[in-house]
Amino acid sequence: MKQSNNSSLGKSAASILVLGFLATDLVAVAQESEAGAAPVADQAGETEDESTDETRQLGVVYVSARKRQEREIDVPVAITALPALEIDQRGLSNLTELSTAVPELRISDNTITYGGNLAMRGISSATSTASVDQAVTVNIDGVPVSYAGIIKLGQFDLGQVEVLKGPQALYFGKNSTGGIISLTSAAPTEEFDYRVRGEYEIESRQYAAESFISGPLAEGVLGRLAVRYSDSEGWIENEVPDPSVVPGAILPENDRGPATREFLAKGSLFIEPSSDFSLKLIGGYSDTETDGNYITSQRIYCPNGQAQGPFGYPGQNCELDGVTTHSDLPPSYADIDSRFPSDGVPYTNTEQQVLVADLDYQVTDDISFNSITGFYNVNLDAADHVSNGAIPFIAFGSSVEKTTYSQEFRLSNDEANRFNWMLGLFLQDDEFVEKQETIIGVLTPSADFRITGDTMSPFVQLGYELTDKLSISGGVRYTEETKQQMIGNGEFDGLYPREVEFQNWSPELTLSYALTPDANVYLAYKEAYKSGGFQTEHVAIPAALAAGTVLDNSFQEEETEGFEIGAKMFLLDQSLRVSAAAYQFEYSELQLSSYDSVLVATIINNVGAATTEGIEADFEYRPASLDGLRLNGAVAYNNATFDEYSPACYNGQTAAMGCDLATDTQDLTGERLPRAPEWSATFSGAYEGAISSALDYRINAGVQYSSEYEGNSDVIPNSQEDGYVSFDAGFAIMDKDKVWELAFIGRNLSDEYWISSSYQVPVTGSDTTLSDIAATHNRGRQLMLRLTYHPQ
Numbered sequence: 207m208k209q210s211n212n213s214s215l216g217k218s219a220a221s222i223l224v225l226g227f228l229a230t231d232l233v234a235v236a237q238e239s240e241a242g243a244a245p246v247a248d249q250a251g252e253t254e255d256e257s258t259d260e261t262r263q264l265g266v267v268y269v270s271a272r273k274r275q276e277r278e279i280d281v282p283v284a285i286t287a288l289p290a291l292e293i294d295q296r297g298l299s300n301l302t303e304l305s306t307a308v309p310e311l312r313i314s315d316n317t318i319t320y321g322g323n324l325a326m327r328g329i330s331s332a333t334s335t336a337s338v339d340q341a342v343t344v345n346i347d348g349v350p351v352s353y354a355g356i357i358k359l360g361q362f363d364l365g366q367v368e369v370l371k372g373p374q375a376l377y378f379g380k381n382s383t384g385g386i387i388s389l390t391s392a393a394p395t396e397e398f399d400y401r402v403r404g405e406y407e408i409e410s411r412q413y414a415a416e417s418f419i420s421g422p423l424a425e426g427v428l429g430r431l432a433v434r435y436s437d438s439e440g441w442i443e444n445e446v447p448d449p450s451v452v453p454g455a456i457l458p459e460n461d462r463g464p465a466t467r468e469f470l471a472k473g474s475l476f477i478e479p480s481s482d483f484s485l486k487l488i489g490g491y492s493d494t495e496t497d498g499n500y501i502t503s504q505r506i507y508c509p510n511g512q513a514q515g516p517f518g519y520p521g522q523n524c525e526l527d528g529v530t531t532h533s534d535l536p537p538s539y540a541d542i543d544s545r546f547p548s549d550g551v552p553y554t555n556t557e558q559q560v561l562v563a564d565l566d567y568q569v570t571d572d573i574s575f576n577s578i579t580g581f582y583n584v585n586l587d588a589a590d591h592v593s594n595g596a597i598p599f600i601a602f603g604s605s606v607e608k609t610t611y612s613q614e615f616r617l618s619n620d621e622a623n624r625f626n627w628m629l630g631l632f633l634q635d636d637e638f639v640e641k642q643e644t645i646i647g648v649l650t651p652s653a654d655f656r657i658t659g660d661t662m663s664p665f666v667q668l669g670y671e672l673t674d675k676l677s678i679s680g681g682v683r684y685t686e687e688t689k690q691q692m693i694g695n696g697e698f699d700g701l702y703p704r705e706v707e708f709q710n711w712s713p714e715l716t717l718s719y720a721l722t723p724d725a726n727v728y729l730a731y732k733e734a735y736k737s738g739g740f741q742t743e744h745v746a747i748p749a750a751l752a753a754g755t756v757l758d759n760s761f762q763e764e765e766t767e768g769f770e771i772g773a774k775m776f777l778l779d780q781s782l783r784v785s786a787a788a789y790q791f792e793y794s795e796l797q798l799s800s801y802d803s804v805l806v807a808t809i810i811n812n813v814g815a816a817t818t819e820g821i822e823a824d825f826e827y828r829p830a831s832l833d834g835l836r837l838n839g840a841v842a843y844n845n846a847t848f849d850e851y852s853p854a855c856y857n858g859q860t861a862a863m864g865c866d867l868a869t870d871t872q873d874l875t876g877e878r879l880p881r882a883p884e885w886s887a888t889f890s891g892a893y894e895g896a897i898s899s900a901l902d903y904r905i906n907a908g909v910q911y912s913s914e915y916e917g918n919s920d921v922i923p924n925s926q927e928d929g930y931v932s933f934d935a936g937f938a939i940m941d942k943d944k945v946w947e948l949a950f951i952g953r954n955l956s957d958e959y960w961i962s963s964s965y966q967v968p969v970t971g972s973d974t975t976l977s978d979i980a981a982t983h984n985r986g987r988q989l990m991l992r993l994t995y996h997p998q
Contacts, residue, residue: 236347245894252521255892263288264783264828266341268872269368270388272667273576273628274621279774282679282718282728283374284787286824286840288367290392295892295906296934297951297990301344301357301387306910306932308369309842310822310888312341313357314982316961322357323963326371326385327789328818328846328882329766332799332810334601335741336606337638337657341384341764341797343374347391347488347562349580350379353608356584359492359558363432363472365392372789373766375733376665376681377713379614379632381734383766383793391488394428394476395420401996403476408989412438416470428476438466442501442804443529446596451518456533459551462534465497477839487563491557498552500590504530507924507979514970514978517595524978526959528986533596534747535589542650543643545589545603552590559583572620582613594967594980601645611635626669626749628681634661640742651749659689680715691740691759696752703740708763710735725775736764736797741810761810766793783826790819792849798880798919800853808965813919816879836849839889848874856922857971863923874921881963883915883929890934900942904949908934917964919983925979927954927961946995953988960984 209816267287278287286308288298298304302322305313312325323330331341331354339352346356370386372722373752378386398421405414416434417879423429440463449455471491505513508524523529526830532552539546547553561581568574584607591601611634618628636659643652667681687708716730738761741747749758768791776783824840851874864872874996878884890908914929933956938949964981971977 212923220650225876226766231353246939255646256423264780264826266368270390271368271377273616274618279724279776279783279785280718280726281774282716282726282730282772284371284373284770284772284785284789284822286369288369292366295366295904295936295938295949296890297910297936297949297992299954302985303953304367304387304949307888307890309888309910309912310371310803310844311841311951312881312962322354323881324354324357325881326369327791327820327842328844328879329384329793329796330798330881331384331736331950332741332797332871335743335799335810336608336640337655337739337742338761338797338810339736340378341382342737343378343380343382343386344489345378345386346560347486347584347611348559348564348578348614349562349582350382351610352380352382353582353584354612355556355558355586355606355608358494359490359501361389361559362416362434362470363392363430364701365390371787372770373732373768373791375683375732376667376714376894379612380555380634380661380663381683381710381712381736383736391472391474391490392418392420392430392432394430396428397421399998401994403992403994405992408436408991409987410438410441410574410985412436414465417723420701423475424952426477429743430472430474432470432472432505432771432877434468434470436466436468440464440466440497440501440977441528441988442504444501444532446531446533447519449603450954451802452596452786455519456536456550456598458532458534459549460497463497464499464554467495469493473480482568484566484919485957486562488560488562488564490560492559494556495552496554496556498532498590499554499588500552500592500594501530501532502529502593502598503532503980503982505594505978505980506961506964509971509978511978514975515593515595515598515599515967516969517593518855518967518978519596519952526961526981528957528959528983528985531594531596531859533591533593533598535591535598535601539589539603539645542645543603543652545587545605545643546601546610547589552588554586554588554590557585557798572623574618574620575620576614576616578612578614580610580614582608582610582612583942584608586976592968593648594978596604599647600968602642604640604642606638606640608638609636621669624671626666628667630665632662632663632665632669634659653742653748654694654754655740657689657740657742657912658691659687659737659739659909661685661737675720677718678716679718680713682711682713685712685737685998686712687734687737687979689737693747693751698748701754701756702747703758703760705761706738706740707890708735708737710763710765711749721775724777724780725773727773728771730772730977732791733767733769734763735766738763738795738797738812743809744961761797761813764793764797764812766791779830781828781830784823785825786821786823788818788821792817796879800919811851811919812851813848813972814852816846816851818844818846818879818882820846821845834894835891836893837891839887841885841887843885844882845884846879848877848879850875851877852920853920853929854979856920857966858974858976860974866997872921877921878916880916880919883912883927885913887911902940902944904938904940905980906934906936906938910934912960919962922966923976925961925964925981930958930960932956932958945997946993949990949992949994951988951990951992953990954985957981957987959985959986 368388389898414436420430420431512520534550563579585604617628664687665683669679770789772787774785821843859865892906940947965979
């Protein structure tokens with residue numbers, strides 16, 4: 207792997223030194239108060255000293271980052287755990303909103319109908335192909351899903367969210383080079399419980415209702431069922447001129463969007479016939495209907511002062527302001543392909559299912575066996591156009607189906623042993639089918655792709671306590687993957703690769719040292735890998751094959767290696783929790799999207815080399831002097847740059863602007879990776895108090911900050927995000943027993959818009975002229991009223 211330069215090493219060393227000084231100071235404070243410090247919390251989160259004022263202590267959060275239940279401060283991994291209470295009070299109902307609570311994490315929808323993009327510490331994946339695995343994997347109740355469309359699976363009724371930052375190769379089935387978002391569903395309760403909730407969001411005119419019921423069903427059997435329905439008119443204003451003003455324009459049926467209707471259901475059965483055996487059955491279902499998807503994109507820069515191309519018009523909006531121009535489709539398109547709507551209204555309909563069977567068996571007093579069987583399926587149908595204007599020109603009707611079966615077995619001894627071990631085997635079978643009809647003026651190219659894959663991945667982990675304070679752990683995962691593809695119905699056989707194979711060994715080694723019972727530091731070396739595959743760019747590939755061109759649409763595997771050093775601790779009688787980490791990871795063959803002006807298509811490129819390094823810290827504080835107040839904060843510095851990358855020049859790029867005209871490439875060495883701000887931070891707080899003897903209240907507020915970052919991997923002028931600050935706030939009133947609660951939740955109250963992903967607008971610009979730039983962006987201001995009834 208390419209070695210980082212002296213500057214990178216210097217910055218990393220400085221970060222580690224800063225962290226060392228920070229840890230030394232914090233430990234000194236802890237040791238000074240050790241005589242009167244709070245005792246260690248037990249598994250129930252309670253202390254052994256009953257005289258301690260527990261109401262002013264932070265609860266001990268347990269996580270499963272290493273597939274064992276451990277205190278978060280004991281786990282040698284940079285991790286942010288969001289308990290269900292915090293998720294609920296802040297109104298974080300999907301992955302995009304969850305990401306605002308973690309500075310290093312960025313999740314956003316794309317114009318691509320099948321999903322979005324997940325980025326951690328500046329590491330993300332290609333956005334142009336539905337079949338590519340994501341660098342940041344979503345783990346749902348133990349089942350890994352690396353498909354970008356998972357962000358459209360609405361999240362609710364969660365027990366906890368764990369965000370593991372950086373490469374995670376050892377414990378989570380398939381490797382993740384960027385990180386893991388682990389979602390744990392709320393567990394059934396041992397006593398009968400239910401809740402009913404209604405919501406109304408003013409800006410998008412969204413109604414929502416949800417409910418759960420939970421409790422014992424029989425001896426040793428607990429059950430839970432939760433459902434949610436929402437209906438929204440949309441949060442983007444859509445302004446399309448009348449055809450009398452712009453000939454060829456097609457007025458949309460609605461002047462705002464994307465109108466969305468969503469039904470979610472989740473059910474679980476926990477069966478425990480004896481203390482040696484337990485079985486968890488969890489199922490999730492999502493049905494989402496959206497009027498279009500490209501409406502979430504708008505032109506943000508027009509170099510000529512007005513929109514270019516056959517579908518732009520004078521006076522079209524070219525600013526990032528939540529106001530777009532997106533017409534409906536001609537109804538006549540339905541005569542070309544039945545996936546196009548007869549009423550002309552663009553749509554994206556997505557159905558997803560997740561099924562999990564999690565079995566635990568205590569083989570002996572010291573050895574346990576775990577099996578997790580997973581099933582994930584998504585069916586998507588969509589029709590829309592990518593013209594970014596009032597006149598549809600490039601349209602598509604698409605169908606995507608992805609089905610994944612996975613099986614993981616683990617055998618381990620009791621983690622309390624001085625020497626502990628874990629053996630595991632992960633198996634996965636995957637099938638992806640994409641069928642698409644494209645309309646470009648009078649041309650109607652179509653594409654059919656079928657990609658199947660098989661994964662076999664065993665691992666071994668060993669841990670040993672060298673002393674009472676110093677421990678060492680390590681392991682290795684071996685991964686073997688095979689992927690096959692078919693393009694069309696066999697008519698192109700011999701013109702493209704039918705199969706690719708990948709093998710990888712990913713080791714990990716960690717040293718942990720307990721400075722005190724409530725203060726730990728660690729040093730970890732990690733390697734990770736993400737398989738390559740086939741890109742399914744739907745216009746360029748079939749057209750080239752139809753012309754008899756031999757091509758290779760495969761891309762290579764992505765690999766990373768590096769170090770992380772961290773510290774975690776409770777301080778001030780367990781009223782303050784602090785953690786910090788410094789890291790440096792080098793990547794080879796990083797998979798990113800790049801626009802190819804020759805093919806006039808966005809394709810996947812393997813970046814030669816890249817480095818991400820930085821330092822991050824977060825805290826949670828409940829001041830002993832002010833009961834009811836809770837404060838949270840996090841700050842992250844990240845330097846994520848290309849070490850070796852030469853993509854095609856963008857439209858209009860001259861030699862003076864960095865284009866090698868002879869090769870039509872540009873050298874982006876030293877430039878920042880996309881979606882990788884140098885600085886990001888969050889700060890939030892909540893206070894609960896009493897209004898009267900019968901009523902309580904809660905107020906909360908938060909701020910999120912991001913410095914500037916690139917919107918795409920081509921570093922195109924005027925496609926960057928300049929940075930932003932957004933504010934959240936809320937107020938709730940409830941009775942003393944919290945049976946009912948009326949809450950007002952405000953998100954992004956400053957109504958800021960920032961770039962999620964940017965790109966060159968198709969059929970604009972040329973070799974000598976810059977293209978217009980369009981971008982997907984975040985949701986604007988949200989103002990929600992929420993009424994909850996929850997007898998306890």
